[in-house]
Amino acid sequence: MHPALLEIINVGCAEGYYAVGLAMRIPTARVHAYDLNPEALRLCREMAALNRVAERVLTGSFCDPAALKAIPFAGRALIVCDCEGYEKKLFTGEIAAFLAGHDVLVELHDGVDITISTYIQRLFEPTHCIEVIESLDDIKKARIYAYPELESFDCRPKKCSSEKAGPTLWSGCLSSRAARFPLHLPGSALHGSHSNNQAHRLFHHQFSPPALAAGAGQNPGAGFWRGGYRGIADGLPAY
Numbered sequence: 001m002h003p004a005l006l007e008i009i010n011v012g013c014a015e016g017y018y019a020v021g022l023a024m025r026i027p028t029a030r031v032h033a034y035d036l037n038p039e040a041l042r043l044c045r046e047m048a049a050l051n052r053v054a055e056r057v058l059t060g061s062f063c064d065p066a067a068l069k070a071i072p073f074a075g076r077a078l079i080v081c082d083c084e085g086y087e088k089k090l091f092t093g094e095i096a097a098f099l100a101g102h103d104v105l106v107e108l109h110d111g112v113d114i115t116i117s118t119y120i121q122r123l124f125e126p127t128h129c130i131e132v133i134e135s136l137d138d139i140k141k142a143r144i145y146a147y148p149e150l151e152s153f154d155c156r157p158k159k160c161s162s163e164k165a166g167p168t169l170w171s172g173c174l175s176s177r178a179a180r181f182p183l184h185l186p187g188s189a190l191h192g193s194h195s196n197n198q199a200h201r202l203f204h205h206q207f208s209p210p211a212l213a214a215g216a217g218q219n220p221g222a223g224f225w226r227g228g229y230r231g232i233a234d235g236l237p238a239y
Contacts, residue, residue, distance in 0.1 A: 005029055005103075006075035011063045011090065012083035016044030022080070023053040030056050032071055034063035065095050076175075077102040085112030088119055100127040104173040108132075120171050128173035135168045 006029055010019040013033035023031045031053075035041050041059045048057035060067070068079075068090065079102060081087050087106050104124065108117045121130055136144075 005078055007073050007077035009079045011081040013044055014040050016047040018080050019044055019057055020047045020051050023056050024051055032058050034060045036061055065092055069098055079104045082107040085109040088113060088116050091123055096123045101175050101177045103175050106171045108169040108171055124173040128175055131172045133170040133172055137167050
């Protein structure tokens with residue numbers, strides 16, 4: 001990625017696949033990883049330690065607009081958000097303006113609220129170049145994924161490892177201010193897992209699935225995809 005990318009914020013980090021993987025890919029970046037599930041955060045910290053990036057992966061529980069604004073950005077940032085519908089509450093008009101010079105990748109949960117995709121596009125289009133990215137269907141993933149970690153599985157276990165009901169949509173929002181500095185994703189091997197979707201495709205650059213070293217009982221890439229944010233999106237208590 002561009003060397004000016006100094007901060008990564010991962011809202012809905014689960015066991016840390018993106019948070020730890022991106023910390024390994026971008027050694028100059030500090031990663032702020034949020035999830036409401038205490039066990040997910042424990043596993044994220046464990047995975048960060050196993051992959052020797054613990055000093056740059058900072059974990060936190062609830063990330064609301066105030067928490068996002070309180071992060072001391074040292075330079076250009078990337079916000080990766082997968083919070084089960086809470087994105088509509090997290091990204092307000094004020095936050096969109098605040099992030100005008102930063103890049104945002106958001107999983108769109110129209111199954112929770114069918115207006116989310118339209119809302120995110122209209123919110124960021126004044127300040128960002130937007131691309132909607134569709135993940136691969138689970139059946140296709142099971143047939144074409146050829147990662148070493150999956151060699152002992154047939155198609156049925158590989159499909160079950162995903163848990164997703166179908167393809168998901170992500171909105172890639174590249175800051176118009178920073179568009180002249182495109183993101184570049186170098187190829188490198190990480191250590192022990194596979195991903196449960198194709199969200200690695202950032203603005204047409206393939207983020208090849210890293211293999212993360214995982215702790216005992218950990219299943220990176222499948223784990224806590226629902227995260228702890230679903231209750232908030234449904235209007236239930238946060239904790």
